Amino acid sequence: ETGVTQTPRHLVMGMTNKKSLKCEQHLGHNAMYWYKQSAKKPLELMFVYNFKEQTENNSVPSRFSPECPNSSHLFLHLHTLQPEDSALYLCASSQEALAGGSEQFFGPGTRLTVL
Amino acid sequence: EDQVTQSPEALRLQEGESSSLNCSYTVSGLRGLFWYRQDPGKGPEFLFTLYSAGEEKEKERLKATLTKKESFLHITAPKPEDSATYLCAVPEQGAQKLVFGQGTRLTINP
Numbered sequence: 001e002t003g004v005t006q007t008p009r010h011l012v013m014g015m016t017n018k019k020s021l022k023c024e025q026h027l028g029h030n031a032m033y034w035y036k037q038s039a040k041k042p043l044e045l046m047f048v049y050n051f052k053e054q055t056e057n058n059s060v061p062s063r064f065s066p067e068c069p070n071s072s073h074l075f076l077h078l079h080t081l082q083p084e085d086s087a088l089y090l091c092a093s094s095q096e097a098l099a100g101g102s103e104q105f106f107g108p109g110t111r112l113t114v115l
Numbered sequence: 116e117d118q119v120t121q122s123p124e125a126l127r128l129q130e131g132e133s134s135s136l137n138c139s140y141t142v143s144g145l146r147g148l149f150w151y152r153q154d155p156g157k158g159p160e161f162l163f164t165l166y167s168a169g170e171e172k173e174k175e176r177l178k179a180t181l182t183k184k185e186s187f188l189h190i191t192a193p194k195p196e197d198s199a200t201y202l203c204a205v206p207e208q209g210a211q212k213l214v215f216g217q218g219t220r221l222t223i224n225p
Contacts, residue, residue, distance in 0.1 A: 042215040042217045042218070043204075043215040056212060088156070092158075103164055106158035109158045111156065
């Protein structure tokens with residue numbers, strides 16, 4: 001595997017379900033990010049992890065819970081979501097968390113549908 | 116508040132018809148401007164980073180330029196496979212996040 005991978009690629013869940021999204025980067029980077037992309041809206045940053053420590057939470061509701069066990073893996077745990085949470089969830093990584101404006105590399109995304 | 120505005124929102128061109136996409140930004144102390152290409156249902160693909168006014172970067176039919184207030188992505192003699200949404204982004208002042216524009220959806224007709 002190369003670059004940034006995400007699983008699953010598609011997920012349909014009910015509002016009472018609990019599910020997790022997984023991201024893995026094979027680039028040797030130290031920073032990882034979760035973004036949400038809704039139709040007709042700009043990419044929206046959710047969380048930033050730098051060297052496994054969460055350094056930014058962009059006012060994300062608590063029904064989204066991130067986990068970063070090491071610099072290569074990032075999870076997004078989902079529970080009691082709302083239909084408006086349906087979106088493309090993108091993971092990205094960079095050498096470090098934008099200290100000098102380092103490029104971010106994105107995974108293919110998970111298309112989430114909440115019924 | 117730091118902002119990134121892209122124009123036009125959508126652009127249709129004939130194959131071979133050159134044009135430019137615009138990205139204007141309001142952020143002090145620019146620490147880089149990034150261009151990405153995004154195909155439907157996929158993650159953004161990194162294209163270029165520009166750091167200072169006057170800088171230019173090229174890749175195949177694409178050339179990105181930067182001034183103090185905006186960046187242009189010039190596409191020369193485009194082909195249908197250049198059809199995609201093109202995104203630009205800048206690091207937000209004092210924060211560890213990128214501010215993205217809403218993108219330009221480019222369609223190249225054969």
